[in-house]
Every structure is written in structure tokens, then in C-alpha cells.
Amino acid sequence: MIILFYLSSGLFLGWSLGANDAANIFGTAVGTKMIRFKTAAITASIFVILGAVIQGAGANNTLGQLGSISTLAAAFTVALSAALTVYWMTRLKLPVSTSQSIVGAIIGWNFYTNNPTDLHTLTKIVTTWISGPILGGISAVLLFMLVKRISKKTKLHLLYRDSFIRYGLLLVGAFGAYSLGANNIANVMGVFTGAVDLPVIDLGFIQFDSTQQLFFIGGIAIAIGIFTYSRHVMATVGNALMPLTSEAAIVVVLSQALVLFIFSSQGLSDAFQSIGLPAIPLVPVSSSQIIIGSIIGIGLYKGGKEIKYNILGSISLGWVATPLIAGILAFFMLFFVNNVFKQDVGGDRVLIASPEIIVIDSIDSTEYLLLKEFQDTSALQQTDTIYTSVLQQLSEEKHSPEKNYSLFFKIVIIVLLITILVLLYYLWNRHQKFRLLQLQIKSAEHKYLLKIENLENSIKDKIHHHDDLGKELKFRQNEMVTMAISIIHKNEFLNDLKREVAKIKAGAKDYDTRLELNKLSLMITQDLSIDRDREKFQMHICEQNSNFIHRMSEAFPSMTGNEKRLAVLLRLNLSSKEIASILNISPKSVEMNRYRLRKKLKVEPKVGLNDFIREF
């Protein structure tokens, strides 16, 4: 169990690698929707594991030469500091390299334990950091030219080409994933290979040594990283530096895969040596660096206009910062682990800080003898008996392969179970979230539909109400107009009658007749001036238009009663002549009153008074 705990930091680093570097391989293909994420993730996971198990040993040896971490606690700490660096930089969306991170962390361990750093190995590694992208760029340009030439010569239909590109992206992606696993698994599990020794698994036709088993576990961690987090990174990779076409994406991934393969293939290196060429250094290189080198290569081939050079700055900063941060973090974490948790971190730091508390899991007989030489003898004497029995137990355990074998299998099963559980939880969680989202969408849809229905009903009601009101208003208006017209007719009739009476009176010679006619004329005049119908009508229109009169009074407080009455009559769209008849004044007076009203209401010359009043 304790091994599993220590491996967790490496698994975390593997997860980070999967989350980050898988995007380099399938980012463009998924981003441009040429390949589904699920297809990409499954392919990448399978081939990463295959690459790690089959071809991961070469680069691992070089990393071991840089710093051979011999204790589990140190391996755990170094991997954790590298993983934290990668995770943090991934969160900041900075292209980050696990290779540089782990190298930085190992150098941090070397510093802390006073272990000399093998400069030759370091130079070899750093050289590949530079040569990797350059090689990537060159191979990308060559491949790009080749693809262009083939594309021109074949004259394929666009749809066939699209189909071939999909297959190409998948195949190249698989190769890229294989090479990534082969080259970068050393970053994930390399630090543990010196500290963990697992028995060989013999399946009859194939054998898996301790390193391969560790790489298998690391490969699973990478696969989990691909499934759980790489989707987010895929969205940003590819177009961040330069927009890539699908053909360019194939070229870039193939170029990356080739470079990673070259730097991890023992067979190729041996083949080089057999024909008299120098051996290829088998070094874990940064896949991100090679991708960027390849993209820049293509960009320069195309004229260099499309490259977003400002992103290069932040990427370069990440490259420098990654090993530095990882190294410093590793140094301080080792100090913490060594002095606070009293764990053996290897090198000169073995148990110097705490002679009384010793971790029995990690101690072996050689270390114990060394301790005996350096520590206070009296202190040791007290615990001597305990150590002897513990060492006997350890020795027995060490020499019992069946026990170790079963222990390893237990660990693998536990790891797998945890992985499956995590995956199941993740899938269940996603499903739940999806269901919840669907429910929310349905509920929102239902709410909106109800709301729309209510609004429609309300609009219908309003329209209906408005129609009713309109009808009523029209009816009232018609009523008033009819009333006004009847008054007008009556007044006109009375005026005619008055004129006729005057005519008869002028012709009449009899005094009594003239007197009677005078009386009649007076009655008509009185009726005209004191017209009950008119009064009733005026009261009626004032009542009907009370709101309008109120609004008018508020807006124009200086309006007189007559003016308000005139405004109401104008609102009924009556002509000046008709108004004159209703008000028993001459049409000229009505015109004058209209003029005054217009001035009082400050109506613009372009606007008609009737329109102004109707829209008021």
C-alpha cells in the first residue's frame, strides 16, 4: 500500500502529461472536428500505454544517469514537485514540458542530497531540448513539401482527400501517442525505477519486468489524464501559435512523432551505430517543443506571416521557468519531507536529521551498516535489538518472491480498481450533470412556453379589451357627433325660422300681428342663446373627455373654459362651421379662437391643430 501511496505523485505527473501532451497530438484533429474526442482519446490511450511498455526503457536510462533516485520518498517528492509544476502551468494555459519539469526536479534532488549532477548527461539532455524543435521544424518542412507535392499530383476529390486526412490524422495520432508513451514515460515513472523493484511477470509468451510494469501503471495514469482533462487543452493548442489546416496538422503530428521516436528507439540507435554513425541519444524530449518547432517550420516555409510571435515569448518563458520552478520546488519539498516527515531521501541526507526515528520500510542492511558507522553508538544500542528483528523480517520478505509477487498484483488491482472507480465516478458525474442540465433545459423550456402562452393570452385579452374600448369610444364619439349635428341642424332651423319671421314681420301691417311676430322672434332668439340641448351636449362632452380636459389643464394651466371646450370639439373632428353652430358664435370667431388656442398650445406651424389635439 505504501508503494502505491508513493507512486501517486508519479501517477499525478502522468495524469498531467496526458492532460497536456495528448492535446499536441490530437488537438487540431479534435479542434477542427475531423476526429471525435472519444475516438482520439481511446486511440491515444491505447498507443501511449503500448509505447510506454514496449519502448520506454531507452530514455529512462539517460534520466537515471542524471540522478539515480534510490528511495521511494525521494522519488515521490521529485515526481510530485514536477507534477505540481506541470499542473500549475497547465492551469495557466502555458505550454509546459514534463521532460523539463522532471529534469529540473531531479537536479533539485541532486542539489539537496549533494549528489553530483552528471554534466555530460545534462548536456546531452539540454542539447536535445534545442535539437528536438529544430529537428521537428526541419522534418515538418520536408513532410509538408512532400504532402503538398502528393496532393498536387494525385488531384483527389476534396471529399476523398477529407476522408484520407481523417484516416491520416488517426494513424499519425496513434504513432504520435506511441512515440509520446515511449519517450515521455521516463518522465512519469523514471524516478521510481531505481526505488521500486517488482518481480517479473511471465505470461508465457511475453515477460514484463519491473520497469515495464511501472510504465504500464504510468501509461494508465496518462490515459486517465487524456480522458479527463485534455479536452480543455485541445481547444487551445494548434491555433494558439498559428492556424493549422488539417494537412498541416498531419505533418506537425507526424514530425513530432518521428522526433520522439528517434530519441527513444534503441533499435534505431543500434542501427545507426552498426553503419558507423554516432549513436542517437535516447533522451526524453519535450513533445510541446517539437510541436512548436514544427509549426514554426511550416510557418516559415509559408512566409512566416501567420506565426503569432507574441505567443512564442510566453512559451519560451514557460520553458525557462519550468525546470527552475520544478528544481526549486523539489529542493524545498525534499527538505520538508526529510526534516518534517523524517523520510529518507537518499544521498548524503540519509537519516542525519533523526537518529531515533527510522522508517523501517525503506531501510536495508547496507544502510543500517552505514548508519552504524555514522551515528552515536549508545543511541543505536538501545534500538539494536528492534532493528535486528526488523532487518530479519525485511530480509525474509525480500527473499520471498511469491509474497512480493502477490503484493504487486494486489497493488495493480487496487490501482486498476481505483482507476475504474474514478472513471465510473467521472462518467456517472457527467451523466448526472447532463441529466440535470437536460432537466433544467426542459423545465426552462416549459416555463418559457407557459410564459409565452400567458403572454399570448394576455395580448389577446388586451387586444380584445382594446377592441371593446375602441368600439365604445367610437360609439360615444358617434353619439356626440350625432348630438352635435342635431344641435347644429336645430340651430340652423331656428336661424332660418328667425329670418322668415323677420321677413313676415317686415311685410305685416297689422299691429297685433307684428307684436305677435316680435314675441315669436324673441322666443327663437332666447331659445338659440339658452339652448338646453347645447348645455346638455357640452356637459356630456366634458364628462366624456374629462381625462383629456384634465391632461390639457395640467399641461397648459392658462387655458380657459371656452378654449377647453373648443379643444374637445376639435377632438371630435368637427369643422369650424359646425363648432360655430354648436357654440352659437360665428365661424370667423371660431377661426380666431382656433388661432388663439394654437398659440397657447404652442403648436408648431407644420403640425395641424386637430392632429395635435387628437394625439395629445
Place this chain on the structure above:
Amino acid sequence: MSLLYKNVKQLVFDIDEFIDTVEQGVLVFKEGVTNYINGDKASFADKIERISRLEAVADKLQRKIDDEFYRHSILPQNAGDIESMIDKIDEIIDIAKDNLYQFDDELPYIPNELTNDFIRLTDTSTEAALSLFPAVRTFFREPIKVKEMLSKVYFYEKEADKISRNIKRRLFHEMKDLELSQKMHLRYFALHIETVSDKAECLADTLSILALKMSI
């Protein structure tokens, strides 16, 4: 989206059939207008029926192609442009059909003096569209060569413009015997025929930009 897309061959066949259908539609339009001008009513009726059938086939194929493009996420970076191009190709047969129907519905009177001009206008306008189809076919195989194939389209479109303008000028300047309504009627028919070449020009513009995008 399906990566293992097995029906590419069928889709290529559908696209080719679609282009062929539209091309046939344009040819039928050309023949139909000539039949109308020559007073060959039986042939004209046959052309009306044929163009209607061809237009329906083109619509069906267009919907199928659109559907396949979306369902299988084919050419995801250029799908929108290609669908818009296919839409514009379909517009040509739509316009041709509408125009032929207008002849059938409105029965424009074409005086003898103008028959040759109208036939020439129809020939030139349809020639612009017919010159476009080889370019469309080439676009799917060799986008880089499309641009050089479009010069004919632009040439015929300009010629059609000239002929159409000439017809309008003659109508309003020389044909005193015609009623104004007849002049206006014929003017619109010249315009209708001309729209075929206008649509072809519009498609040629789209095609040249798209070809440039694809060949980068």
C-alpha cells in the same frame, strides 16, 4: 460525425449529379426560350415540364448533400462555404425555372425585330452559366485551377449585359409602334434572362474566393 465514413463515393456521386442536373436545367431553359420565341408551343410545354422536374431533383439532391455534410462533419473548416456555393448553384436552376414559367404565364409579345436579339441574349446568358460548371467540377479536384477557368463566365456575363441593354435601348428608342406596357413587359423579360448570367457571375466570385482559400 463519423470518422469511418464509408459513403464518400456516394456523396461525390451526388454532388456530380447535382451539378449535372443544374447544367441540364440551364440547357433546357435555353431551349425553352428559343422554342417560345420560335412559337414552338409543344416543345416549350415539354421544356417547362422538364425544367420543373430537374429543379425538383436538384432541390432533393441539395438537401441530401447538406444533410450529409452536417451529419458527417465533412470538410469541417470549409463546409459552410461549400454549402453556400451549392446553394448558389441551385439558385441558377431556380431562376431558370422561374423565368421559363414567366414566359408561360405572361406570354410576352416579342416583335420579329427583336427575336434574334432575345435568342442571342438567351444564348450568351446561359453560356455564362454553362462555362461555370466545369469550374465547379474542377474546384472539387484542383481548386488552384479554378480561377483561370472563370474568365469565360465574366466575359459572357458582360456580353449578356450589353445585349440586354441594346434590347432595352431599341425598345424605347426605335419601336414606336409598341405600347409602353409592351415595352415595359419586354424590358423585364430581357432582365429575367440576364439574371441567369448575373447569378453565374455571383457564383463565380464565390468560387474564386473559395478556391483560393482551399488552395492555401
